[in-house]
Amino acid sequence: MAKVNFTAARVERHKCPAGKSQSFLWDSKAPGLGLRATVNGAKSYIFQGKIHGGTVRVTIGDPRSWTIDKAQGEAHRLQILIDSGKDPREEAAGQRAAHAARKVEARRHTATVGEAWADYLEYLRTDISPKTKKPRSPRYLADHAALAAPGGEIAKRGGAKTVRGPLAPLMTLKLSSLTAKTVAAWLADEARERPTNAAHAYRLLKAFIRWCGGQDEYAGTIAPDAYDSPKVTAVLPQSKAKEGDCLQREQLPAWFDAVRKIQNPVISAYLQGLLITGARREELAALAWAEVDFRWRSLHIADKVETESGRTIPLTPFLASLLLDLKRINDTPPNVRQLRRLKQRGEKWQPSPWVFASKTAADGKLAEPRIAHTKALEVAGLPHVTLHGLRRSFGTLSEWVECPVGVVAQIQGHAPSAIAEKHYRRRPLDLLRMWHDKIEAWLLQQAGIEFDARTAQAGMHAVK
Template sequence: MAKVNFTAGRVTEFKCESGKSQSFLWDTAAPGLGLRATANGAKSYIFQAKLDGQAMRITIGSPATWDISAAQAEARRLKVVIDNGQDPRQVKAEGLAANKAKIEAIAAEAEAKQIKDKHETLTLGMAWPVYVESRRKRWSEWHIRDNENVVRVGGVQKVRGNGLTEPGPLASLLDVRLSDLTGKRIGEWLAKEAETRPTQAALSFRLLSVFVNWCDSQAEYAGLVPTGACKAQQVRDEMPSKNAKEGDSLQREQLAAWFKAVREMGNPVQSAYLQALLLTGTRRRELGALRWDDMDFQWLSMTIRDKVEGERTIPLCPYVGHLLAALPRRNEWVFSSSTSANGQLAEPTPGHKRALIAAGLPDLTLHGLRRSFGSLAEWTETPAGVVAQIMGHKPSAIAEKHYRRRPLDLLRMWHVKIEAWILTQAGIDFVPIQAGMRVATAA
């Protein structure tokens, strides 16, 4: 092989010989250093030598990025490696692997530090708004409101009534680090909240459990909450009973007093809402979210936004239809308010409690009115599946779940019967007539 002293001019002028795919020019100063030119005009410095009797050729780089002295220095380095009995390619691979391992170790250390910092600083109050915002598009307005209410700080002037709003059940945990949300800590919180508001405490705990599951599914928050925190024995011991509130329903003999007090309420919207709640068996929020667009007075039906099925259509029975048709159409809501921020009936519970006191009846929740519908319907011998479909209960039997979806007319036949029986027991003589409807109280 002909050798020359590499100069800038010789490197620039060197070209591949005509008819060949590549040509070589070898340097006299650095053993094994060559310049390769290909038929397409590409050039590169190479190093050629033998290791254990086997020839090897290693590309150093282009003359555009390697000057002659640098290429010669690299060739000499590779020659030393070979003289030491090592394969430069393997040495390079090992060096790259070591460098990669070093970079990965640095990244792992930084990630561990970041996780440690989160363990030391990230609180429930910091993560909860992120959680709610990430799920907002998938949740109903009611569920969003629940998740916002349980963490409200309180201390704000009430919109209705005097005094300040109370903190939500989870407010006392907002400053607690996620890493400190142990089963013991949650159990202590649950025990304290269950003493004064067991229903809200149970709801808040369910929402907290879902939040913890979400944290575990997010790379950013996974592992921050101690494993099994919401399933610990301390938590199970403090969980409020799921049993229905004893006596939280109207008895047949109480209907007359209840209807009299509710119909005499000063707020006609609240009065209609409470009566409709009892006579339809809907959930309080489902009925409160009823829009005029959901009403069909021609075909006597109403569409309920259902938390189980999404929505369901139930009959609009004569007396309830009479009540709703008489309500003012101030906005889109059937049960509207001229004073609330969103135009909806805000909180009918205080008015209901005053009516109960006036009637001399024991305390009864709004959910108790829904429970009353299901209980009172048994007096009419209405099939349980019909009552469940009207109320929006999830089907419990295989036949109900897969084969029984009753048409609206069949539901109406039974629902009208239930409404008429309840009104009779309440002493209300309601006679729907073709030109309109009139209501009279039995003597």
């Protein structure tokens, strides 16, 4: 190949001829130094040599950044490497690896818990759970985010400012600061105000620390005894349900009477639905009409455990009658005056897709039923019971009809707790319906509510 003496003018004039993808100009002063021009106009100094019978080509850099003298000097250095039997590409790879190692080491010393927590959340979002072999549910991910949130934002429910999550005080600390002493002090502070939340946050923090130990950029940063030191376990509170957060059999008449008198029919039906189905509050609130089958008496609920397919549970007769009333309300168009107002605003009326619809909620479905429930409890003279307590009440009261535990768990969406339940029980919907109807009938009997199930079934069959 022809060689020329590199000058600024020659470097500037060198271009790739038409019809070629690249063109080379070789320096006569520095062995192996070339100037490459591509069809898109880019130029770069390169070095080309031979080692162990093969050709080696290495990019040096852009002529706008490298002077001719510096490019020639780099070519001489690379030739010396080849003459000594070293491959310049291996040297470059070693330098890149060393640079990456220095970056990792620097991050190990500077990374905060919040930065690593963000990486951990991304891992939870994108990887399959090793336990369930399924993607993690949105609620599970939201729980992790909420426990580390700084608070102070306007809540979706009620409009008040959100409270900081129990893990928030740790987020600004460096990872290396997560020692047994630090975690124990944090846990003791949180346990004084909210012990159950603190215990839950500790379990998530424990999983996070274990995950960090398996990541190259975080391994060895956190002290190995940060979560299981006796200092930590000594202040770890027991996670337990609230005392009395469950309706008793003798309280059912007063509870049903007060809840059925709530003026908002959506909230009234929703609260009764929580007790009758034992569903989680978010699950039932997100129930859509498309997931209600009156003909075959079933509800399809987005399950916390079965994140992909959800679960199908029976639609009991009394609950069906409540939903039929809601459907009639939902499907009834507004009066002429209201329709005119909608038209003036450029809006068009259509039935809500949600069973428990709300005109004031941002997403169109019921968001805050707790206030009405609390007032109903006060009217009934009953101790406070949370919405989750209604779910707990279903599981507890079902024992009065001697319903199998596995049936209750399947209706409520609990994960199987035994090998037989997990691998050898496949209860069809009609078997669940038999027991679920018995549970509902017993609840109504204890509440003193007279209800004709046959009339309700006739109404369900009439729905298209």
